[in-house]
Amino acid sequence: MKRFLVLIIVLFVFSCKPNAEELPVLSYKINAEGEKETYAITYSGFTNQDGEQVLTETIKDKIVIANFFFTRCPSICPPMRTQLIEIANEFLTDDAVLLISHSIDPKNDTIDILKNYSDATEIPSSKWLFVNSSEGNTKQQAAQFMTNFKPNETGTDFYHSSYVALVDKQQQIRGFYNILIPEEITRLKEDIQKFLVSSN
Amino acid sequence: MKSKVLKYSVLLLLVAISIGGIYYLNLSNRHKAIIKTRVNHTLGLVDNTWNIKTENNKTSLITPTLVVDQIYKSMEGPKVMRSFQIDSRNDDLVWITSFETKAISTNEVDVLSNDYVCHTNIDFYDGEHYARWNLNERIGQHYPRLTSMSNGIENYEFPEGFGFPVFSNENLFLSTQTLNHNIKSDPFSVKHKVTLGYKPHSKTMKPLQSKTVFVMLPYDAKNPFQGPTENNPNMCLPVETGNHSYQNEEGESLTGHWVVFPGKEQYSYDITHQFQLKDSTTMHHIATHLHPYAETLMLKDKTLDSVLFTAEAKNYTDKIGLKNVTSFSSKKGVMLYPDHNYELILETNNTSGINQDMMASMFVFLYDKEMDEKLKAFKAKK
Numbered sequence: 001m002k003r004f005l006v007l008i009i010v011l012f013v014f015s016c017k018p019n020a021e022e023l024p025v026l027s028y029k030i031n032a033e034g035e036k037e038t039y040a041i042t043y044s045g046f047t048n049q050d051g052e053q054v055l056t057e058t059i060k061d062k063i064v065i066a067n068f069f070f071t072r073c074p075s076i077c078p079p080m081r082t083q084l085i086e087i088a089n090e091f092l093t094d095d096a097v098l099l100i101s102h103s104i105d106p107k108n109d110t111i112d113i114l115k116n117y118s119d120a121t122e123i124p125s126s127k128w129l130f131v132n133s134s135e136g137n138t139k140q141q142a143a144q145f146m147t148n149f150k151p152n153e154t155g156t157d158f159y160h161s162s163y164v165a166l167v168d169k170q171q172q173i174r175g176f177y178n179i180l181i182p183e184e185i186t187r188l189k190e191d192i193q194k195f196l197v198s199s200n
Numbered sequence: 201m202k203s204k205v206l207k208y209s210v211l212l213l214l215v216a217i218s219i220g221g222i223y224y225l226n227l228s229n230r231h232k233a234i235i236k237t238r239v240n241h242t243l244g245l246v247d248n249t250w251n252i253k254t255e256n257n258k259t260s261l262i263t264p265t266l267v268v269d270q271i272y273k274s275m276e277g278p279k280v281m282r283s284f285q286i287d288s289r290n291d292d293l294v295w296i297t298s299f300e301t302k303a304i305s306t307n308e309v310d311v312l313s314n315d316y317v318c319h320t321n322i323d324f325y326d327g328e329h330y331a332r333w334n335l336n337e338r339i340g341q342h343y344p345r346l347t348s349m350s351n352g353i354e355n356y357e358f359p360e361g362f363g364f365p366v367f368s369n370e371n372l373f374l375s376t377q378t379l380n381h382n383i384k385s386d387p388f389s390v391k392h393k394v395t396l397g398y399k400p401h402s403k404t405m406k407p408l409q410s411k412t413v414f415v416m417l418p419y420d421a422k423n424p425f426q427g428p429t430e431n432n433p434n435m436c437l438p439v440e441t442g443n444h445s446y447q448n449e450e451g452e453s454l455t456g457h458w459v460v461f462p463g464k465e466q467y468s469y470d471i472t473h474q475f476q477l478k479d480s481t482t483m484h485h486i487a488t489h490l491h492p493y494a495e496t497l498m499l500k501d502k503t504l505d506s507v508l509f510t511a512e513a514k515n516y517t518d519k520i521g522l523k524n525v526t527s528f529s530s531k532k533g534v535m536l537y538p539d540h541n542y543e544l545i546l547e548t549n550n551t552s553g554i555n556q557d558m559m560a561s562m563f564v565f566l567y568d569k570e571m572d573e574k575l576k577a578f579k580a581k582k
Binding site for chain 2: 034181
């Protein structure tokens with residue numbers, strides 16, 4: 001009877017545990033042969049707001065929330081920034097969680113400007129990286145994150161997505177979330193939590 | 201000392217409640233509905249859960265309860281939104297072939313009048329969708345709306361052999377909003393049930409690409425809600441949605457949502473730039489979105505001076521609402537050309553005697569040759 005009770009309790013605990021496995025691996029492309037090819041996110045040629053290189057090693061064993069932005073952005077970036085500050089604060093003490101914002105305007109977004117932008121968030125730079133690279137390299141990085149950016153007709157803004165990507169500790173994309181929608185922020189937080197619980 | 205703290209706390213609370221109350225009372229119907237829906241769902245005052253099922257090649261989503269407590273015109277009513285997947289546990293290529301939206305009772309069984317459906321939008325995430333197929337240049341080109349159903353067009357299916365290909369774990373996004381033009385009685389509750397029909401992958405299926413074209417009209421950006429304007433004496437913005445306002449290359453403000461005054465009116469708008477056709481292709485389906493008091497929306501090839509399709513709207517005569525709007529559907533298709541100009545012509549007849557609001561859009565589904573080539577090469581897992 002005792003054993004049976006223990007079994008029931010164990011089953012109950014495991015059934016309540018959020019399951020990160022149920023989140024699909026979304027980082028794959030259909031290659032020229034028509035086959036699915038999964039890939040892991042890599043980093044090369046990026047520098048963060050502290051002037052340090054950001055490499056694939058930087059995101060090893062991290063749960064990454066990634067987006068693309070630019071500091072002069074008049075449209076979607078300010079509300080996205082507000083939401084990301086909230087997420088960064090919520091997971092401030094979880095060392096595994098790392099935010100990375102990629103500038104799509106490297107000509108203007110110098111390291112100094114990124115540093116000022118980062119300081120204004122009051123989030124430690126170890127928790128939230130603001131990174132830049134050449135336009136070509138940033139385009140390639142955007143392609144890894146399954147997104148794109150381009151200047152609008154007037155040159156005052158860029159098309160860029162309001163979605164953020166969630167990357168697991170194996171550097172695979174496991175979710176996309178429209179950060180401008182409250183319900184999507186809730187879903188993102190829940191999914192981050194699933195990975196945190198799974199890795200504990 | 202304690203009683204002073206208590207006194208000032210109560211005073212502060214009363215001031216905060218008064219300011220909040222005044223602020224709330226000055227909000228538009230639309231913003232009040234957002235707040236009321238959020239409070240209802242957050243506090244669990246009504247059923248706040250989604251019921252999502254995928255079975256028999258259909259994915260259905262039943263919304264949380266939406267409380268209709270007053271007249272809600274277009275874009276004003278309680279709404280809910282969420283992302284979803286057809287089947288998040290599998291990664292199979294499937295073809296979406298049909299759409300349906302309906303208002304149902306909170307028991308999730310009884311079907312109610314579709315007078316309570318303003319619109320149901322289904323979007324895809326273009327980054328995820330196109331990047332998988334290495335079509336990155338398409339990302340951000342168009343608003344990634346797959347379709348929209350509304351009062352009058354509540355369901356449709358593509359012609360046989362056509363569909364929109366997605367992977368079953370791909371993110372789709374649903375937004376659905378209530379409408380109530382007529383019932384002024386006590387508050388009542390509804391849910392929306394949205395169903396997507398799909399088929400398993402088959403090499404014989406042909407992919408469609410959705411392009412949204414819509415009438416846009418100029419307005420005075422400095423005084424948007426106080427029309428009429430000098431540029432066009434017949435319009436101004438009815439609600440402060442922002443989503444429907446645009447600036448053209450000349451910096452002129454245009455809106456896709458405007459006011460129609462009592463009487464008959466005709467509006468036309470060149471939509472060539474909205475189509476952004478790179479190559480000639482065929483058009484196979486059109487779902488039209490109109491508001492009450494619209495009579496016809498015509499899609500015209502201006503270059504050939506030829507009418508390609510006219511959506512006819514039947515209005516109720518005993519209440520406000522659209523009974524039916526006709527759709528275009530053709531397996532053979534109609535040719536569209538990148539060097540032709542296209543136009544939408546809308547005819548309205550506002551018989552209500554008071555101002556009404558209007559939108560006129562077509563969700564046009566075109567054969568997607570580039571995607572078809574990718575799909576032909578695709579090797580599905582066995």
